[in-house]
Amino acid sequence: MAFVTHYVRRGFSSSAVRSVVIKNVTIIGGGLMGAGIAQVAASTGHSVTLVDTSDDILKKSVKGIEGSVKRVVKKKFADKPEAGEELIQKVLQNVSTSTDAGLAVRGSDLVVEAIVENLKIKQDLFATLDKLAPAHTIFASNTSSLSVSDIASSTSRLDRFGGLHFFNPVPMMKLVEVIGTSATSQETFDSLMSFSKVLGKTPVSCKVRFTIIIVAVSCHASKEDIDIAMKLGAGYPMGPFELSDYVGLDTIKFIMDGWSAMDPDNPLFAQSELLNKLVAEGKYGKKTGEGFYKYK
Numbered sequence: 001m002a003f004v005t006h007y008v009r010r011g012f013s014s015s016a017v018r019s020v021v022i023k024n025v026t027i028i029g030g031g032l033m034g035a036g037i038a039q040v041a042a043s044t045g046h047s048v049t050l051v052d053t054s055d056d057i058l059k060k061s062v063k064g065i066e067g068s069v070k071r072v073v074k075k076k077f078a079d080k081p082e083a084g085e086e087l088i089q090k091v092l093q094n095v096s097t098s099t100d101a102g103l104a105v106r107g108s109d110l111v112v113e114a115i116v117e118n119l120k121i122k123q124d125l126f127a128t129l130d131k132l133a134p135a136h137t138i139f140a141s142n143t144s145s146l147s148v149s150d151i152a153s154s155t156s157r158l159d160r161f162g163g164l165h166f167f168n169p170v171p172m173m174k175l176v177e178v179i180g181t182s183a184t185s186q187e188t189f190d191s192l193m194s195f196s197k198v199l200g201k202t203p204v205s206c207k208v209r210f211t212i213i214i215v216a217v218s219c220h221a222s223k224e225d226i227d228i229a230m231k232l233g234a235g236y237p238m239g240p241f242e243l244s245d246y247v248g249l250d251t252i253k254f255i256m257d258g259w260s261a262m263d264p265d266n267p268l269f270a271q272s273e274l275l276n277k278l279v280a281e282g283k284y285g286k287k288t289g290e291g292f293y294k295y296k
């Protein structure tokens with residue numbers, strides 16, 4: 001099923017409407033976020049290629065997608081199990097996997113990157129893909145904290161580059177931040193907004209930083225008290241420590257290190273000994289079974 005995204009070029013009448021058909025989506029990075037983005041794209045009829053560095057990781061990604069779709073179906077199709085099973089199969093049929101990003105992007109209309117939160121690695125990936133993807137292909141990064149302009153700077157398609165910042169867990173969170181750089185064309189920005197809506201998300205074009213997590217990690221009250229206080233006092237569904245374990249302490253450390261490198265004198269970005277210790281011990285949170293909290 002192809003989704004035609006109509007847009008009006010800036011300054012042209014609607015008769016000049018050009019359409020971008022977003023049907024084939026390549027997602028690079030099959031971790032927490034990439035697998036979730038692949039799931040919602042496949043669930044809305046897109047043909048998805050999920051790329052990661054090994055078949056073992058991709059097998060785990062697809063297993064995670066299947067488990068997540070089953071959780072959604074269990075609720076949505078409680079009284080129609082056959083229809084639910086049909087949806088599960090349909091979603092899985094829409095997802096193919098590859099360890100060759102260069103090959104995968106050859107047929108893509110949109111490439112969404114959700115790899116490790118490291119600027120150089122993202123830039124190197126996009127520089128390679130820029131030479132192999134078709135001219136019309138839009139590139140988007142799911143980065144939490146890096147400048148989309150900096151990431152885009154390694155490519156020649158600055159007008160067809162933006163940010164698509166999904167929130168974790170992707171199947172449940174409606175919010176998507178669509179980031180346009182000063183070079184992003186209106187067509188690209190509109191296409192990313194329309195694509196997010198087709199996924200059933202609510203796109204906004206702004207940047208929200210998670211200061212709450214930074215402040216909490218530097219607090220000296222117990223993690224349990226802080227989490228309880230934020231849930232019961234501020235209505236958060238998860239406290240900052242619980243959320244950090246959910247996001248991944250490795251990712252949070254990448255973000256903190258990036259911000260402290262950009263703004264070394266800002267006390268908000270001072271190194272956290274506790275966070276550094278946990279990451280050094282491989283305790284990344286829910287994804288490794290232990291972070292600030294232990295998981296069964």
Ligand SMILES: CCCCCCC[C@H](O)CC(=O)SCCNC(=O)CCNC(=O)[C@H](O)C(C)(C)COP(=O)([O-])OP(=O)([O-])OC[C@H]1O[C@@H](n2cnc3c(N)ncnc32)[C@H](O)[C@@H]1OP(=O)([O-])[O-]
Pocket residue numbers: 068069071072075143144145166167168169171172173210211213214237238243247252255256
């Ligand atoms: C230093 C700077 C740090 C920056 C950090 C990076 C920030 C990043 O860039 C932005 C973010 O993402 S920030 C992060 C932003 N994100 C947040 O802030 C998240 C805040 N947390 C929440 O919104 C809720 O706790 C959850 C929705 C996660 C869980 O819901 P809950 O009610 O608390 O508890 P529940 O019992 O678990 O689930 C109930 C039902 O929901 C369904 N379901 C759940 N997960 C599912 C999945 N993955 N798939 C499918 N379905 C899923 C399922 O039906 C389940 O029922 P079941 O019978 O168990 O199958």
Ligand SMILES: NC(=O)c1ccc[n+]([C@@H]2O[C@H](COP(=O)([O-])OP(=O)(O)OC[C@H]3O[C@@H](n4cnc5c(N)ncnc54)[C@H](O)[C@@H]3O)[C@@H](O)[C@H]2O)c1
Pocket residue numbers: 028029030031032033034051052053057101113114115116117118121125142143144145165166167168246247248251
């Ligand atoms: N975790 C969150 O809550 C969250 C939320 C929003 C945005 N983000 C952003 O999304 C991105 C991914 O975060 P995550 O939590 O999914 O990380 P993750 O560690 O769970 O997954 C990253 C995946 O990328 C793969 N990868 C790394 N380099 C690669 C390459 N060159 N080619 C292909 N695959 C590669 C890794 O093998 C891994 O499977 C980061 O930029 C992060 O800032 C994370």
